[in-house]
Amino acid sequence: MVQSALSRPGQRERYDSKIGQIDWVFVTLLAMLAGIGALIQYSVGGMSWEPWAYSQLRNFALFLAMALVLAVVDLRFWLWLAYPSYAVSLILLILVELIGDTRMGAQRWLEFGPISFQPSEFMKLAIVLALARFYHERKPEDANWSFWLLVPALMIAVPSALVMHQPDLGTGMLILLTGGAVMVLAGLNWKAIAGAGLMGAISVPLAYFFVLHDYQRNRILTFLNPEGDPSGEGYHILQSKIAMGSGGLLGKGLGLGSQSQLNFLPEKHTDFIMAAVSEELGMVGGAMVLLLSGTIIIMALRMAALSHSHFGRLAASGAIATYACYVLINGAMVMGLFPVVGIPMPLVSYGGSVMLTVMAGFGLILGVKVHRYQELPKQSSMLANLME
Amino acid sequence: MPEMSIVFNDINKSQGVFTRRAFLIGGLTALGLFALGTRLAHLQIVQGGKYSTLSARNQFNFRVIPPPRGDILDRHGRVIAGNRPSFRVMIETNEVKDINSTLDQVAYILPQTVAMRRRILRDINQNKRSVPTLIAGDLSWEDFSKVSLYAADIPGVVADMDQLRAYHHGGAFSHVVGYVSKINAADMKVEGEKPDADINLLHHPSFRIGKQGIEKSHDNILRGTAGGNKMEVDAGGKVVGEDGDGSIAAMPGADVTLTLDLDIQNRALEAFGTDSGSAVMMNIHTGEIICMVSAPSFDPNLFVSGIPTKAYRLLADYERKPLLDKSVGSTFAPGSTFKMATALAILDAGINPEEQVFCRGGYQVGNRFFRCHGVHGSVNMRNAHKFSCDTYFYSMCNRAGVDRIAKFAGKLGLGHTWDGFEIDGQKRGLIPTEQWKRDYFNGTKGRANDPKWHPGETASVAIGQGYVHVSPLQLAVYASRIANGMKAVEPHLVRQIGDKVIDHTKDFADLGIPKAHLDIVRGGMWAVSNEPGGTGRTNSQLDLGPNITISGKTGTAQVIDYAKAGTRKAADWMHKDHGLFVCFGPSDAPKYACAVVVEHGVAGGRFAAPKAREIMRLAMIKDPEIQKRIVGPVSTALDTAALARGEAAGASDMPNEGQPAETPPAD
Incomplete structure (x- = not known):
């Protein structure tokens, strides 16, 4: 870096120097992950670009462009966007509850003319921004232990409860975990963390008996004993394990995975794509995805830590926490270590809306790095500053 | 702020x-x-290995290829039981979505399957899904070509060529070879529990299991090992491809070569005509059974595809019992054919064979007069055989005692079953002893309380009546051992399995009877068949020149007590006497022995001997060494005139009169 050039007043605000500040190694890693995903989608689509590989690559190109644009957006814009986006997402979630479209037994979708979308996807990013802004404006002591903490607690609890009620246990849990991660990173008292952990441990069995739907309970039972019902609920887990196990070290080869090609593996191109990767590319392929994901997470946390603003730090780390939850939960689910919840492997699994969410998150992370020297005011006159 | x-x-x-x-x-x-x-x-x-296996199990199904069943051959390698092609159409239940509409499509091509619809649906329900179900078998060539043409367009319908068991010589081998049929629930249970059971093969519509005879006892050898066509299937079970390299060829079953001779076997059944009974002929040195028929017989081909109930009932209900293997599974009073055993016991007791007994038509034993069938004057042991004089044996038998008689009968193979014999169903019959009577007539289970052995009972046993019951197989072994004189030869039916020739001779025990005694008995038998006045002479002439003769013994076993059932002539078929004949030949250097029993055949000399003659004669003609010694022109055709002559003219043999045969205790 040419430090002297950057230290000239106004230099950092120029878009060409901002683009130079984008972490292109990080972008390359993202592209590699999406590339592996497209490769496998090409394979399980019957060695064909249709129906999945082509649109996956097109989506990635589109969303990557969007992420790069977001990366050069001033942090003050994100800060300004935090509360309104949270408010809009919350309203949409309530709308889903009232008038949402029911698909496959779950009420998740809103339709505006030709566009249908899941507001819960927006909430994943909005909750991160809103929490980051909240902590940005509070004193560090308040983040540790104070009555102020009721605010973030409610900010997390309300949307996650709404999403879980749809019912979308996976996304609800993701919002809860992401929010929790931001609270911990902001400096939550260890005793409070321990207490929350304890409460979680107690609430799991309670939720099992009083809150969960039958199909969700079945999934958990199946998870605990997948061999008990190999043709019903346990089928997914068993077939996934067979696919991975039979792949061996080097895999069966692209297009040669019998489990994925002959439809024994369910949701082979979406939630269970990791099993298809491991079957066709072997442990080398599976480990590659895990290694890429891990590198992305560590790099993002480092970028977050470099930020001079508390908002930037928390927003970037919150966004990467969402991604980390996706990877860990999906990985554990596919390998039979966690019950089947509808959580895909971001960038690798086929699907536009999840890719949109995580790529927006990566755009934010890249932006935090680009704007790492930017100091942000503590009060809410940013819009005025932005307009100057 | x-x-x-x-x-x-x-x-x-x-x-x-x-x-x-x-x-x-x-x-x-x-x-x-x-x-x-x-x-x-x-x-x-x-865990890669474990999951690879599971993955392969997911990916591939094996379509069973049933193995061709091994042939059963006669001693000269001629096929007795083979396989014949049969065209059929099957439904692969696994690959069919809507069975009813598929069957509708088949019925359009083969209208006859409409009537079978219920049977097909029942079979589909009972079968495992992984094996096909037969829609129709034994199709005509026209039907088969039609189905083959259209089957490709009906998913899951397969038209192919199957191998069906075929018995080329009808009834001549039905009892020895047995037959195969479709597996039933009881067999399935037994077979399915075997450690190496191939369940998919057992359920395959082509599979047949041996139910009787050699087909049953050698089922594992004949069956072979199933192969598999490796089919790649998707999660829905639909076949997406065939992996030629992964397919396993079926291993055909091994051929089993019998000791039987096809020509002699056919000749024997022909000689029986409609008569009921059994003939067993064997090599006296090796124990190889050359001929073993049970008449009347049945067509084993009926059982291969399932015999209709009506046809089965006709066979099962016929009084001459075609389904029963009388050679091993029926026992008869041996009548006078038993006298050689009695004679050996008398000799063993130290009695001079030249000692004369005066026959005046019978003999008083205790308080009962036992009648002879004739008045023979003075007879020694040789003439007692020749004329089949009962009086001689009545008078001598109690000097030997029943236990000694039983000992010699046992040595000669009577009242015996052989574990090494290759087919099931041997009946032991009974050779009574004093001990046996004590144990049996002990007043329990509704039997008389009469444990003491009476001398009169010995008199009955001495002429092969009373409690004595033997099977035709035992009689053949008996004749063989008398002829052999050295070894306790044992009967065998299998000569070769695959390429492996089986040597049965090595483990025969020594007979342990003095040669001098056997020569006397054999001399008596020679007189029966060759001297003027011998009871079997007329029907023992082989017409093969002076060098080749047989030595035999006739027997007539009474079935009921005529005092109760009226006259001999009036008796209906079921109550007529049994005719028996045992013999060996050539007399100077014995090689073959034969036993014939004609159920309710009136008299041994008239009805049994002509049949034995046909069998022995053909055996002699076919034997290359004996053949050289034959003198004069020889006809190899069935000598119907000789058979008729025996029956019409009768012989000098008259029925014995002893105690009526009693139903032997189950052994």
């Missing part, structure tokens, strides 16, 4: 907390990913 106030303390503080916690969260995530990597390695490397 102060404008743009930057409290460095605050910033430093929250940055410090964040950095530490980011490290922690990053570390936890890395740990989580590492755990996933470990799990990945565990699944893919450690």
